[in-house]
Amino acid sequence: xxxxxxxxxxxxxxxxxxxxxxxxDVVGVPTETVYGLAGDATRGEAVARIFEAKGRPSFNPLIxxxxxxxxxxxxxxxxxxxxxLAERFWPGPLTMVxxxxxxxxxxxxxxxxxxxxxxxxxxxxxxxxxxxLGRPLAAPSxxxxxxxxxxxxxxxxxxxxxxVPLVLDAGPCAVGLESTIVQIAEDAIRLLRxxxxxxxxxxxxxGFPVRVGGDGNIVAPGQLSSHYAPSGRVRLDVSHVEAGxxxxxxxxxxxxxxxxxxxxxxxxxxxxxxxxxSALFAALSQFDDPTITRIAVAPIPHEGLGVAINDxxxxxxxxxxxxxxR
Ligand code: TXA
Ligand code: MG
Numbered sequence: 001x002x003x004x005x006x007x008x009x010x011x012x013x014x015x016x017x018x019x020x021x022x023x024x025d026v027v028g029v030p031t032e033t034v035y036g037l038a039g040d041a042t043r044g045e046a047v048a049r050i051f052e053a054k055g056r057p058s059f060n061p062l063i064x065x066x067x068x069x070x071x072x073x074x075x076x077x078x079x080x081x082x083x084x085l086a087e088r089f090w091p092g093p094l095t096m097v098x099x100x101x102x103x104x105x106x107x108x109x110x111x112x113x114x115x116x117x118x119x120x121x122x123x124x125x126x127x128x129x130x131x132x133l134g135r136p137l138a139a140p141s142x143x144x145x146x147x148x149x150x151x152x153x154x155x156x157x158x159x160x161x162x163x164v165p166l167v168l169d170a171g172p173c174a175v176g177l178e179s180t181i182v183q184i185a186e187d188a189i190r191l192l193r194x195x196x197x198x199x200x201x202x203x204x205x206x207g208f209p210v211r212v213g214g215d216g217n218i219v220a221p222g223q224l225s226s227h228y229a230p231s232g233r234v235r236l237d238v239s240h241v242e243a244g245x246x247x248x249x250x251x252x253x254x255x256x257x258x259x260x261x262x263x264x265x266x267x268x269x270x271x272x273x274x275x276x277x278s279a280l281f282a283a284l285s286q287f288d289d290p291t292i293t294r295i296a297v298a299p300i301p302h303e304g305l306g307v308a309i310n311d312x313x314x315x316x317x318x319x320x321x322x323x324x325x326r
Pocket of ligand 1 (some may be wrong): 033034035037059063095097114116117140141142178180181
């Protein structure tokens with residue numbers, strides 16, 4: 001697959017991007033901050049494709065891009081402070097980490113299973129695509145994992161050649177720096193990532209003090225550890241299921257003792273890693289039940305998306321540092 005660059009302003013190019021997104025594929029899309037690698041935030045396999053294309057060894061939570069306040073309120077809960085920030089800074093380079101709305105359509109793979117979701121209303125092409133699609137777009141910066149964020153369509157093509165079919169080109173990004181990320185705490189605005197909307201701006205609009213970094217209950221970007229670990233003990237890479245264990249299965253291969261499992265979820269009966277990534281957080285959540293004390297996980301191949309799946313499973317299996325920090 002060759003990665004094609006097409007002008008965002010040409011209707012036929014925009015429509016092609018829309019068709020790709022509607023079919024669950026990913027597209028490089030300009031925003032005012034940096035280029036994003038966009039996919040339908042409500043579809044697990046579209047989100048899995050984003051991680052696959054980026055080659056990220058872990059599942060970071062992604063920003064859900066919305067086109068208006070109504071969509072923001074469908075996916076997240078905005079309190080008065082959040083509403084005020086939205087009114088002043090959206091559309092624009094501000095992302096708010098907010099509690100997930102009840103029945104939020106954002107797929108758990110996009111939030112890495114967290115009870116919060118990062119929401120941003122961008123301007124320009126990304127917003128138009130969200131509006132045309134009618135669903136939020138998940139989009140991390142459109143670079144390979146570990147590289148700098150791209151501010152031109154050519155950067156995206158260079159970084160992701162062959163991994164994304166299309167990049168829409170709207171010229172260099174106006175801001176050129178990733179969005180400011182905030183979370184609203186009881187008595188302060190927590191600045192999780194600095195950006196074009198400054199601490200002074202935030203303080204001025206809300207009248208709240210701005211503190212840099214998260215507090216003990218807030219997860220700062222890149223610091224996610226054992227979130228969404230089930231309460232039971234988790235054994236990985238099992239070759240034999242013990243009687244009474246709950247099994248997270250993968251692929252057509254049977255495992256010895258499987259018939260004695262007390263329960264079973266198959267991440268992907270056919271052994272498809274994209275399908276497995278999409279099913280992973282729902283499986284961990286379903287087995288996060290006080291009556292389930294022992295969970296066995298089938299071997300997952302350590303390649304492609306399997307690396308990120310195994311990373312998340314290893315965190316689920318790690319002893320929890322703080323029982324209340326979930
Ligand atoms: O300007 C931007 O924000 C660009 C454009 C494309 O919108 N996007 C971007 O996404 O920079 P990304 O994935 O490269 O960075 C998003 C950051 C990550 O560090 C992630 O950990 C954090 O946001 N994040 C997302 N959801 C979160 C959550 N629920 N809690 C805490 N941090 C979160
Ligand atoms: Mg990034």
